[in-house]
Amino acid sequence: MKADTMNIDQLKIGLEIHCQLTNLNTKLFCRCLCNYRNSQPNENTCPICLGLPGALPLLNKRAVEFAAMICLAFNCSIPSKISFYRKNYFYPDLPKNFQITQYNSYELSSIGYKGLYDFERGLPDDSKRSSVENKKPSIRIARIQLEEDPGKIVYEDDNSSLNTYSLIDYNRAGVALVEIVTEPDFTNPSDVRIFLNEIINIFEYLNVCDPALEGSIRCDVNVSIKGGKKVEIKNISSFKDVEKSIHYEITRQKTLVMHDIKVQAETRHWDEKRKITISARSKEEEEDYKYFPEPDIPRISLEGEMFTSKLKSQMHELPDERLERYKNTFKITPHTARILVNSKRISDFFEESLKYYHSPVEVSNWIVNELLTKVNELEKSETSKTTTNRLSDSFMSPRLIASMAQLVEEKKINRNMAREIFDNCLRTGEDPHEMIKRLDTQKISNTEDIVSLIKKIISDQPHLVGQSKNNSNVSNFILGLIMKDTQGKADPQVAMNLIREILSKSD
Template sequence: MDVVIGLEVHVQLNRLKTKLFCSCPLDYHGKEPNTHVCPVCLGLPGAMPVVNKEAVKAAIKVALALNADINPVMRFDRKNYFYPDLPKGFQISQYDMPLAWGGYVTIETENGEKKVTLKRIHMEEDPGKLSYKGSITTARYSLIDYNRSGVPLLEIVTEPVLNSPKEARAFLNNLRIILEYLDVFDGDLEGAMRVDANISIAGGGRVEIKNISSFKGVEKALTYEITRQKNLLRRGRKIERETRHFDEANNITVSLRSKEEEQDYRYFPEPDLVPIHTHEFIEEVKATLPEMPWEKRDRLIAQYGLSMEKAKILVLDPKMADYFERVAEKIDPKVSASWIVDVLRGELNYRDMSFAKGERRLTSDELIELLGYFLKGEITEKGVVEVIRAKLDEGGSVREIIERKGLFSIPKEEIDRLCREAIEKNPKAVEDYRAGKKQAANFLVGYVMKMTRGRADPGETAKRIRELLEEIT
């Protein structure tokens, strides 16, 4: 059965200082509920909205990066519906004159690259937040926090061109990377990106799953919904158009209401705000566009001789790419890339730690210092990994960790002595080696590694063991 998916992605422009239509600060995360509010974002009678010019510029920046066609004139509209977290009884959004039409985001699929085309990009204000004790289906009541009310949002709507939950997640990952490069968005903040997913399969009506808060949740909700709809069709039942909620606790979707049509919202122009001529900002914003991830990827390959695979991973996070370039100024770029991509990134993922947080624990200067010891043969590869882990878990200076853990390499003379000792004390292994069992040398290498607590270089130790064995055979 054919699966058709379209996404509506709500992105907070949370790098700004104030809300979309008032001067309330955006640093409400972790603050007491209903403390970052004013008559405008509470929708009190007589309160008048004023557009945040910086929010308009940030929105145009995103539209340009997504290759969208920006409307010469955009207008705000009232979207009328009743919900407890919407104090005015309407949301200031955009309807027939949005910020931009079209655009695309490129993703990689099993069949190669795919352009996920966009339908539109528009600005709107965020509603408040409903909090439930437990699940939405079991909570006896909900609490409302209006701190989020009025936060500037971009709604990025795709065409229905995605064909699997995996493609949907790939699109969201790539969109997030672009937004982080533009520095208009902090994806680590709660509610920074929320998704409404529309899905239908051949023979059924379109179902919308509302307000999914994580990329993993989107994939799980869509996977569950495909199974649910297929089972209904097999039983000869009709799939009705409806809005459903993803219950993250149970990984299921539950019905909320029948799906609204556009006319249900009774859109009309916002009478308190004038239309905005975007051409006044476009050239100014174009001058601030940064190097985008695909551009940085190609430059890293050309400038540093990196493989496509390494470059692709480095540009997944602008902070990781910048970190690499600082390290590559002092350490061979291919060595730098290998340690950052294969080791540091893996250790951060294991700890569920963002690169930004990891960078604070192990700065680029500290990695340069650590790799300097490694390249001079003063610490082994295993020792480097141990220092990285200690830095992420405990902190401290690089040298202090090396000295405290006794990780500085053993002098060559001591390694030679221990190799001779290994041969002398393990005659059975020597006889096996003489008999053609070459892997017996590994036992002797293991003896030396044990005696040095891993501080000997395994490759050099193995080489010396074999040299000594050849001398006595």
């Protein structure tokens, strides 16, 4: 039985998504730089993030605001007060032997709880379920919590199961991390990947994280089948591997059940080379971590509705809001609007293009049907690396797209000619208006010039007049001759109107 066809009551998948708040300047509890990636090992540290005796944490206020924005994006409730706990366990990447995090036990500690994500909003419009029975369930967000990232273990070899030693880099220790914990509501590995891609998009729109940075977004997966024990999968490096690891773990657990072997609650690591999960340790229970309130950080008051109202006024437009604006205000088709908003970079490019020429439908069609098609072709070609780099700079500019849309919509060039010019502009960066002047490719719309061409054709082939009385295709034939003589420069609409007028007046 494939995982995709497994009874949804038998398969349960939950996620723990970790997002570094990379757009902060400093770490969560100290003034060390949040951007540690260009530092030498253990260079970006201080007594606070190293947990030295006597060093006291000072909470980053902006980190709390970023985390709360994420909560609002996922429709979570935000308490009026939050607090931090010590999660005690020994692991070499924790310099203090505990992690400062949040924990909903003795009180409501997390910054967000009981959220809800409408799964189908992340699907393409043609993939959405038409009936209530087939509609995908919403994904419940159990909690969203703010915590510090541990350091990074650097292994001797990429395959951690074969290493004899490892090194520790504490530059990452103390970086602000938001953990999103879902309920086990996923029943299909492919849905997990769609959800993760949508989450990345939301983070980009909120401007709290740069997902392109290595390790900025990580995901742990919890999988169980047939009501069995929960298995956690860690160390998954990409979202593609998240889906692969789930498929593997489902197969592994089903095989155990088939042989009457109990599935053990454990933590397993994903071996990227062999594409299998490997047992790492038995699964800890909550009590094993010995949570207790962090004595060096008092409870923080968030000022209730005043706090959330202020944040909402600061938040950028979210994908769903932008999608509705594109469809309702700009009258862009749902399919085209979805393609635009599914990438903030492309959507921002579209918005910038409208500043040069405000024709949303024409500009969006040029971006989706022409620009993205060309970019995809270049990325697949052998020379894509340098060409794509150039496109990402001046050659793929909003001004260029706006110019193409304007030239076509104002009928200065026909669409086929526009595509040729567009290809040349992408390669050279030349302005379309300048290229038209240089190549003398602007449409011939002067009626006297076109009338002269029509009369010459009729004079050379007088039988066309008689045939036109019973054959409407004669007009198209004459238009084709005109386009050939003018090398496609004649305005076809103007030319066709003149052809019909002249033929109707001819004997």
